[in-house]
Amino acid sequence: MSSSIETSTEITFHPEHASGTKKISSTFCVLSLLTIIELGLGFFLYAKHGHLGAISVLTTKVVIVILTIAKAYYIVSVFMHLGDEVRNLIMTIIVPLCLFIWFIIAFLWDGNSWKTLRNRYNGTPKIEKVTSPAVLEKGKKN
Amino acid sequence: MSTVAVQQGTKWWSGGRSPFNASYGKVMMWYFLMSDAFTFGAFLISYGTIRFSVNFWADPNHVFNSFPFAGHANLPLAFVSLMTFILIASSVTMVLAVHEGHKMNKKGVEKYMILTIIGGFAFLGCQAWEWTHLLTGEHVALLNDGTLSILPTTVKSNPWGAELSKEAIAAALQNTPNSQLSAIAASLHHNTSGVAHHDMSAMSNQELIKMIQTAGLQASHTGPIAFGGYFFGITGFHGFHVLSGVFINVIMYIKTKLGHFEQRGHYEMIEKAGLYWHFVDLVWVFVFLCFYLI
Numbered sequence: 001m002s003s004s005i006e007t008s009t010e011i012t013f014h015p016e017h018a019s020g021t022k023k024i025s026s027t028f029c030v031l032s033l034l035t036i037i038e039l040g041l042g043f044f045l046y047a048k049h050g051h052l053g054a055i056s057v058l059t060t061k062v063v064i065v066i067l068t069i070a071k072a073y074y075i076v077s078v079f080m081h082l083g084d085e086v087r088n089l090i091m092t093i094i095v096p097l098c099l100f101i102w103f104i105i106a107f108l109w110d111g112n113s114w115k116t117l118r119n120r121y122n123g124t125p126k127i128e129k130v131t132s133p134a135v136l137e138k139g140k141k142n
Numbered sequence: 143m144s145t146v147a148v149q150q151g152t153k154w155w156s157g158g159r160s161p162f163n164a165s166y167g168k169v170m171m172w173y174f175l176m177s178d179a180f181t182f183g184a185f186l187i188s189y190g191t192i193r194f195s196v197n198f199w200a201d202p203n204h205v206f207n208s209f210p211f212a213g214h215a216n217l218p219l220a221f222v223s224l225m226t227f228i229l230i231a232s233s234v235t236m237v238l239a240v241h242e243g244h245k246m247n248k249k250g251v252e253k254y255m256i257l258t259i260i261g262g263f264a265f266l267g268c269q270a271w272e273w274t275h276l277l278t279g280e281h282v283a284l285l286n287d288g289t290l291s292i293l294p295t296t297v298k299s300n301p302w303g304a305e306l307s308k309e310a311i312a313a314a315l316q317n318t319p320n321s322q323l324s325a326i327a328a329s330l331h332h333n334t335s336g337v338a339h340h341d342m343s344a345m346s347n348q349e350l351i352k353m354i355q356t357a358g359l360q361a362s363h364t365g366p367i368a369f370g371g372y373f374f375g376i377t378g379f380h381g382f383h384v385l386s387g388v389f390i391n392v393i394m395y396i397k398t399k400l401g402h403f404e405q406r407g408h409y410e411m412i413e414k415a416g417l418y419w420h421f422v423d424l425v426w427v428f429v430f431l432c433f434y435l436i
Contacts, residue, residue: 010160012152021241028234035226042219042435046203061436068431072424079237079420081413082172088154089162089169093176100183107187111194119197 200302232261243409262388282361303363
């Protein structure tokens, strides 16, 4: 079948797309598996709530974030076929997104700094807008 | 398909060919999605900044623990996992539609577009249920004036603060006026049935307090107000993307049905709609992470 897209000057070659649905179903399995692992870790945090040290909670959350980034990679590279595009196009998408590295670190750092400063200069850590003394006692744990 | 094998070291920039080997529309769709990623990223990072700046934040396992038709069963993560799987499944049917498009199989494209549209509507239905549940949910919280009151989760109120001790509840109940007490008692008996609401308004404060305490009232402080704004703002913005994605998919389905793409000789429009749809799924992966998992 003749198609105008194949004669378009914008397209020099076509990546081999129609190679079967095997890759699609295997990616679906990977995504489901990653989601199930994430949910498992989420339930782990829920079940162990209050019994885990700050470091183990943080480690679990970091693992969940890494799994999420892996999911994002599979969606973008397989489902959106970015992996099949030419390198030039991939780079113009990926390189600007690297700004997120600064963006996330800078702003979360800033939020944390706000908390530290407020707690330092307001004396006791406060739960927002709560005035009763019993609450202030409880707030110390947070 | 006449595949021209591309030589290693093809001179992409020396003219005569597009350096990106893709149509203008597709390249621009990618750039639109990249800018949209920054919009969503900015929203989520702003949420993270506020969350990092306060000493207490609502526990998602506590807030999102209900499931349609499951009554008051405590099911953390269950409903949102369902929503996630619906969206992943509709992403798969979308990529299958694109695949059928490459094979110029009109019937296949139609079938998978229909499935994708159904998935989109199912997701929106879930979100509508969840929003309704939060906006109309009744949770008892300690107000600034020291009284207990029923609060929904909205952009202006957040009943998901730290939990109150039994003693704190007992003390706050003494400060609470009769109207609020009867409303709390009515909401507690809403599930178990019993005394009707109009009977309660005739009861004295002490009778109501006794009734509330025997029912085992659980109450908490109010949480950071920002919670509702960020939750409804970001999931709403995402939901709006899903809605527009469904509209785009419906239009693509109609155009497929009318044979427009077959006449054109390619199904590239399905690919572009697919890029948008996958992006919506991609954003959900991060919304799921930020609001429900951690």
